[in-house]
Amino acid sequence: MVSGERTPTDGGGDRGGLRAALSGLTTRGRSFLAAGVAAAVCAYVLGQADLLRVGLLLAALPLVCTVVLVRTHYRVAGTRWLSPSRVPAGTEARVHLRVENVSRLSTGLLMLQDKVPYVLGPRPRFVLDRVEAGGRREVSYRVRSDLRGHYPMGPLQLRLSDPFGMCELIRAFSTHDTLVVVPRTEPLPAVRLSGEAPGYGEGRQRSTALAGDDDVIPRIYRHGDDLRRVHWRSTARHGELMVRREEQPQRPRCTVLLDTRRTAYRGAGPDSAFEWAVSGAASALAHMLERGFAVRLLTDDGNAVPGEAAGGFAGSTQESADSSGLMMDTLAVIDHSDGGGLSRAYDVLRGDDGLLIAFFGDLDEEQAALAARMRRRGRGAVAFLPDGTAWEPPDDVPPAGAREAFERRLRLLRESGWTAVAVEPGTGLAQYWRQAGQGAAVDGPTAVGGTTGASGGWS
The missing domain is CATH 3.40.50 (Rossmann fold)
Known part of the structure; x- marks a missing residue:
């Protein structure tokens, strides 16, 4: 199962995007901003011009990083595929993630995070140092569940950060995948499940199978088909060679x-x-x-x-x-x-x-x-x-x-x-x-009886 899409990482100059970016200031960014404001206030009270310049620099650094991160225009494509997409309960599946930078600018530090149900394990997180223009990165992780069910995978999230770690922006894809955890199965021995009653059993089944079902529905001609089986009436109706299907033996x-x-x-x-x-x-x-x-x-x-x-x-x-x-x-x-x-x-x-x-x-x-x-x-x-x-x-x-x-x-x-x-x-x-x-049950006193029918057969 493969899914993917592209998501923009630019803020578009929107005020709402800028406000959202300011809310994404990291602890370091908030600390620099608070220290700058405090230094500016102290410089004003004490009349220290040099301290004011230091405070402005400290306060401006996280703001400039935020604006640059919001104004950065590049696009990232994300793809997810499951291997396999259907697994028995108690069996591991591997989830592959691919991130591709389809813009002309290199990305900064990226943190990749995929949302998975808690039943499948902890939420996976990956740090991608830098993705060059046109480059791609692939990561994978394993999931496992002892409970059967359908489990949604996604959406995939990208956490963008500036080189100084002042601000982080989260961009999420919208696509989801589904991991299907089916019940456990076990190999079973090839035995006849029950006995045969007189007048029934393999003889009747064999005769039915030899007779077959007369399937007269024509199909498209395939290379190697006998031309004597061409169904001309269907050929004229469909405009291409059609042949009669061979008789198919009846399946039990x-x-x-x-x-x-x-x-x-x-x-x-x-x-x-x-x-x-x-x-x-x-x-x-x-x-x-x-x-x-x-x-x-x-x-x-x-x-x-x-x-x-x-x-x-x-x-x-x-x-x-x-x-x-x-x-x-x-x-x-x-x-x-x-x-x-x-x-x-x-x-x-x-x-x-x-x-x-x-x-x-x-x-x-x-x-x-x-x-x-x-x-x-x-x-x-x-x-x-x-x-x-x-x-x-x-x-x-x-x-x-x-x-x-x-x-x-x-x-x-x-x-x-x-x-x-x-x-x-x-x-x-x-x-x-x-x-x-x-023909025997678990306990001796509860012996199994019964007969089989025409379609009992070997199983």
Whole structure:
């Protein structure tokens, strides 16, 4: 991400600019001015002409420096770029700053200061001794955040000073950049998430993939295309060679469902169950995209990312990188919803036959029954549920029967065909992902069951 602009450093002779410059007198400048005034008053009282000349010199020096600094006409161009502009939480990014003197005069002493949120660290400051006409200076600094989010960077400020250090003027650019801190992701093992039911599985998926989707939309001719594929009707309409697209094999689909209900999670902070679910969803999205799945992110309020086109799934392999970035940007700022249930997500999933990976919060009896119905025959479905008794804040005591209620809801999902895994704090998704592929939960008494569907596939 690169941004830049030019800012003038001249006062333009404006009275307001001169008043602003006088307010920028440094401690040294104010001391000289006060000493000059005091010497002039003493010279008048004592009748000492030599002392009066000294006082006038002391008082005139900061004023002359201020006028010269205000009247100096040169322009400075500032550029900022982030490397990279999207980073996982806990990872450093480097911010590069470039200052270029595009005027014919050399600058004086410059102090460069960039405004950053306190979460990213202390405000960086750099001192540039002198920039010759047409010259440039480049500096850089590092930022890091353990909290996901969008963080504004800027504006960039220049603090101008005269050679004697009597006066300082601040000139600010207006452009801003944004550093996107996405959730942490972890590599996941390549395992089959659930078993296969008779009559479903790879055979059906393979036959569908061999059939493909007949994409008859023409595209512009590219060097090396077979001329036998030229679509003459479209060529005549567009005035340039158009060819028929090749048939594209159907990509298996996967929906990652993230439960964001405020009532479904307890606690807050980077180690909370909600942040674990967000990071888990990010890891699952990245993993499934790498495996060639068409993926979408779905929340409990029914919103699908990357979009509503084609059911919200990423359309093609070329679009996977853009879709992944869009979903990660969404997860970077996602927050709790005020919704009370999963009904909207259920309506979106109705009729869909792709693989379903869900990161649920606490489920009551009604929501557990609704989640059980999300898994249709022929669909692979995996659910990760935080054990509320383990994720309770240290000072809270779980209510009586909470563990038994959690076991019942977990059993309800498994009896409905879900591969359900109980999640406890302190363990990464990779271990649970492997357990889901092996058909075993965290504890022996809570064995995982379930079947996969047509689009389950290898993941």
